[in-house]
Amino acid sequence: MARILVEGDDTLLGGLRDAAQPAFVCTIASSNTGAIEGISIAGASAEMRKYTPPADMEALFYGSARCIPGVAATPDGIPSPVIITMAALGAMALPVFVVDAGSEVSPQTPYFRLGGSPARSVVTGHAVEDAEIIFERGWHLGANLAKLTDYLILGESVPAGTTTALAVMLALGLDAEGRVSSTMIGGAHGLKQAAVDLGFKAAGITKGSLEGAPLRAIAAVGDPMQAAVAGIASAASERIPVMLAGGTQMAAVAAVMDRLGKANMTNVCIGTTRWVLEDPDADIVTLARQAGCPRIYAADLDFGAARFEGMHVYEAGLVKEGVGAGGAAVAALTYGGLDDDELLRRIEAVYEATVLPMIAGS
């Protein structure tokens, strides 16, 4: 059985099942927002965090990272959700493309550049250089990719990305307070909100004051991934369905696309995990609805009975999403024809091949 939780209409889910040739595109970026103590655990330490996005991409291409051993992990050793993406993509042999929208460390893979650079911290109020340029080049990339594929799945790997997501959604006027997900239990909402408040003050903006200028919102308090994915997805949505594969970070991207008015939002959905959809400390359903993308498909992953104890922790509410894990899993369960058990077995196999040797070696 393949269980997928559907919020809103399921037309874009059926479209994925019947697609002739989907493609997976993962956009990475760094943001100095991650330097705020306690705001992100996407990486074993603050110093290691800059390797998380490139390590995730290398793992997708080569089966394990090259810039670090194994795969990225939290300080507690919980592996990056890339293990889910690897398992899901491996089952489908989907074409994979990387977009480096501004990563501090570039991946040792082929990757697209759109001209972006790592973001300054959200607290500066001028976080992203060249948001308009990144969007425009993302647009051209999306238009070209849409000629070659009939379904785009767009993932991301951006440490501290939920904080910049919160900031952008608030700048656009969404009631996003306390609603973004986190890798951490509880959600670190106070810390994130405090950082956003500082950024708003520095930028001289207030909630909703940039409703009509989403790229300015990104420039002030966002990250380069948001501009890149909004551009790619907006152009592609004119021709084909697009799945924004991620958690509440992708609600922010959807909101940018919706407010810019250059996308066909009926062709846009969010693909994620049950852990995000049912996150008691967040509310992606409300965010997506306010973002003009009331269509969420979540893979009903359950690691409670996984063969490796290290995987059970996903059920505890940490690491919930990332690297397009949920969307890739949804694709594996529809387009790929896998059932829940087969997908779990594949994720266990990836865990065994990439994470166990790290534990043994530590």
Add this chain to the structure above:
Amino acid sequence: MARILVEGDDTLLGGLRDAAQPAFVCTIASSNTGAIEGISIAGASAEMRKYTPPADMEALFYGSARCIPGVAATPDGIPSPVIITMAALGAMALPVFVVDAGSEVSPQTPYFRLGGSPARSVVTGHAVEDAEIIFERGWHLGANLAKLTDYLILGESVPAGTTTALAVMLALGLDAEGRVSSTMIGGAHGLKQAAVDLGFKAAGITKGSLEGAPLRAIAAVGDPMQAAVAGIASAASERIPVMLAGGTQMAAVAAVMDRLGKANMTNVCIGTTRWVLEDPDADIVTLARQAGCPRIYAADLDFGAARFEGMHVYEAGLVKEGVGAGGAAVAALTYGGLDDDELLRRIEAVYEATVLPMIAGS
């Protein structure tokens, strides 16, 4: 009527006509070989030459360059062959991807990076850093692109690229002396050979001494484009036909692929212009045969009766090829269904829109 000159079997030409969705990929790079006085006129001056590859890519995306006004041109004002590529691609709305394998100036477009850097001069004997890495990442890119398209057309824009082509073919043991084409009348063969001789001495190699190590030949006396395109094309040729779109530079790429032994050479052809195929100062037919790619399709372009006098100069034997002009023209005349006159009208229209304003403004 659409006239295409066929050398060897025409199976890959028919395959292009019937392709469902071809894609065009152009790889750019810089080489300090271009700093040798008199070796290249691909750019209005030595200083301007570093802008030629990015300018060509920007023109493909936006209708004119962004890093310079209009389009790249020779010191005499002969426009880059990109005007042919623009006209041909414009007729087909082909998806276009740029690969920056090591350009001194990056294009203001989306582009792939494989990790390369601009090449040192061929005379140094250690021209290219990381040829193996560029090839490997090119391979991964080609494998992914081949899942999305059923025909790849691979162009290049590398000033001084025929000198590095000559050098690599000689290192592989081809009888390439005096056989590479040139933007210049006469071919500047003596100058090129002298530079290659210096490079061979510096690298401690002789003709044919790197026959079994083509990536070492590139590392010693080649350019990064060769490694990138060889990687992309080798991987793609396992699944789909690949057209190396260019003149004698592409014979060098074919030779690298053939000697590496990782490509399906029956799926590889060269697409070029009549000006290259019939170049009295060069011999692409012999080179391609020795390179293991005895299959050349040349667009029978004739600018002798073109509406603009500035185009007649192509018939004088200057600027013969580049930016995949010939291969793109072959695609327009087959897959695109254009006849010779329609293609010429379209090239004239591009000339009128992009080159005439430059002349008027100078």
